[in-house]
Amino acid sequence: MSVLPAQREDITLMTEDGLTLVGELSLPSSGKISATLITLHPLPTHGGFMDSHVFRKAAWRLPYLADIAVLRFNTRGTSSPRGTSEGAFGEGVGEAADVRAAVDFAVARGLTNRWLVGWSFGTELALMHGADLDVKGAILLSPPLHRAQPSDLERWAATGKPVTALVPELDDFLQPDEARERFTPLTQLELVPVEGAKHLWVGEKYVRIVLDAITARVAPGRSPLPDRVPTEDVA
Secondary structure, eight states: OOOOOOEEEEEEEEOTTSOEEEEEEEEOTTSOOSEEEEEEOSOGGGTOOTTOHHHHHHHHHHHHHHOEEEEEEOOTTOEETTEEOSSOOOTTTTTHHHHHHHHHHHHHTTOOSEEEEEETHHHHHHHHHOTTSSOSEEEEESOOOSSOOHHHHHHHHHHTOOEEEEEETTOSSOOHHHHHHHTTTOTTOEEEEETTOOTTOOSHHHHHHHHHHHHHHHOGGGOSOOSOOOGGGOO
16 A cells, blocks of 8 residues: 655546546656556446556555556546546546547647557447557556457457457456457467456555556566565655
């Protein structure tokens, strides 16, 4: 639960259909950005929001440990302590504009080496709406493949952009063997089974696995992450 030093800023995103979304941008205090994570949270109708624990801990740790900027936001109709984004849950369809607004914001702010990082429902948004956006690639945590179609995977495949899926061994929705089969259209996919993990990545062990895996792919020179920091830098 440690919060490491960073420049943290409350932000708002404006969508093309006129909604205001609330979020936070966490930047390295060093002023150097090795990579930028544009995070897409789990299903808001089942408790997902920008503070879902893996993304909250990414924002608390990665700017300091790896000079990685972390952009978190609530998709339309989603609430968190930061506030409530305008609009209503769009079943993954209306949220296309939310994903574009987040990427456009990152581009406008000059945040470099941009990656989409989706978790559960957020992986659907990345797969359905992210292939043609100005990002380097995508990292998928616990992809359920409930909404994304083979055509979405084929569109990503056509871009050649790297996509990594971290698939929990004990996932409630899609486990590694089935994932390999269903992700066949996404020819460049790197599928990483995670032994013992479950859909929600509960436990510090699994949070560390996820954050290390993300860092290794977006900023390989900063991996593996250190497991200790000076006491005076821990909030």
